[in-house]
Amino acid sequence: MERSPLLKVEHIEVTYKQRQQRKVIIQDVSFELYPGEMVALTGKSGAGKSIVSHALVGLLDKGLSVTKGQILFEGKDIVTFDEKQFEHLRREHMALMIQHSLNGLAPARLVKKQMLETIRQRRPCSKKELEQLLLNLLNDVGFKEPEQILESYPFELSGGMRQRVLLAMMLSLQPKILIADEPTTALDLVNRERILGLLKQFQHRLGLTVLLISHDENSIKKYADRVIHMDEGGVLL
Numbered sequence: 001m002e003r004s005p006l007l008k009v010e011h012i013e014v015t016y017k018q019r020q021q022r023k024v025i026i027q028d029v030s031f032e033l034y035p036g037e038m039v040a041l042t043g044k045s046g047a048g049k050s051i052v053s054h055a056l057v058g059l060l061d062k063g064l065s066v067t068k069g070q071i072l073f074e075g076k077d078i079v080t081f082d083e084k085q086f087e088h089l090r091r092e093h094m095a096l097m098i099q100h101s102l103n104g105l106a107p108a109r110l111v112k113k114q115m116l117e118t119i120r121q122r123r124p125c126s127k128k129e130l131e132q133l134l135l136n137l138l139n140d141v142g143f144k145e146p147e148q149i150l151e152s153y154p155f156e157l158s159g160g161m162r163q164r165v166l167l168a169m170m171l172s173l174q175p176k177i178l179i180a181d182e183p184t185t186a187l188d189l190v191n192r193e194r195i196l197g198l199l200k201q202f203q204h205r206l207g208l209t210v211l212l213i214s215h216d217e218n219s220i221k222k223y224a225d226r227v228i229h230m231d232e233g234g235v236l237l
């Protein structure tokens with residue numbers, strides 16, 4: 001039986017428009033993601049990888065928009081979604097783990113508070129149950145003393161620890177697709193391998209579909225089932 005893609009990006013173009021200025025930033029980008037696979041999107045800095053990831057979840061910066069093509073999630077074109085529909089998509093289906101761990105966590109707010117806020121969007125259960133879920137998730141990403149992590153501020157944690165907290169937070173949303181945009185850029189080799197190993201583990205254990213975005217093809221290719229190359233705004237096949 002032929003499998004259908006969970007996500008199908010078809011010939012998308014993203015344009016930057018501001019007053020008289022108009023510039024095509026990426027053009028004719030097409031690729032597919034099948035359920036349960038880990039696909040790497042690589043290409044040099046400036047190729048447009050982050051723009052693609054933002055377009056997928058409706059988080060393009062002001063002035064940027066998808067001007068051609070379709071992005072089909074479970075067969076439905078999401079290019080025309082409004083903000084409310086994208087919020088729903090991000091909460092229920094597609095989580096974006098963004099570049100540099102501190103961007104994803106407020107440095108001076110307790111980890112527990114931030115994680116609770118995220119998980120509450122998805123699971124309406126008691127505070128006690130939620131806290132237990134958080135402890136389990138932190139355990140899953142390798143924290144031996146998750147209680148201590150919950151009571152920490154992100155600025156007190158190392159880059160690798162923050163990235164693992166962020167991963168636990170994203171997993172709490174139980175997404176179908178996890179988009180990890182340069183998840184290991186700021187990390188040393190040991191932490192890089194640890195984060196990528198965890199992503200691989202969750203791909204297998206939860207059947208998670210992962211889009212792994214990185215300019216460093218060498219560090220991710222052994223983890224990916226397939227590699228897609230982007231070059232100056234397009235996809236090289």
Ligand SMILES: Nc1ncnc2c1ncn2[C@@H]1O[C@H](COP(=O)(O)OP(=O)(O)OP(=O)(O)O)[C@@H](O)[C@H]1O
Nearest residue numbers: 016025044045046047048049050051052061064215
């Ligand atoms: N908000 C924006 N407005 C206008 N142009 C932008 C904006 N953000 C990015 N660009 C342009 O889009 C192109 C692609 O940028 P993008 O950040 O997607 O590259 P990238 O492949 O993710 O690079 P990196 O690996 O460095 O993150 C670049 O030429 C950049 O200058």
